[in-house]
Amino acid sequence: MLSVNLECEVPYNRTITVKLPKEVQPGKHKLIVVVNEQPLADIKSEESNADALNQLAGALDLTEEPLAFQHRLREEWE
Numbered sequence: 001m002l003s004v005n006l007e008c009e010v011p012y013n014r015t016i017t018v019k020l021p022k023e024v025q026p027g028k029h030k031l032i033v034v035v036n037e038q039p040l041a042d043i044k045s046e047e048s049n050a051d052a053l054n055q056l057a058g059a060l061d062l063t064e065e066p067l068a069f070q071h072r073l074r075e076e077w078e
Helices: 049-054 066-077
Strands: none
Touching: none
């Protein structure tokens, strides 16, 4: 799994284009987009990344139990 952290300006038509890094192989992938509903300008600069991430806690629908997901990924590496 690859995590890409981007900041972007969302235009009025709400369309963005993302160019993925070379590490992402062509083919079918599942992408998860998390949008912080609070604009970056409103986030206090002293707020840590952990605090910002905790604002999203419970906002994602998990398709698999996290520990089982980790085990499955590690099995793929062997």
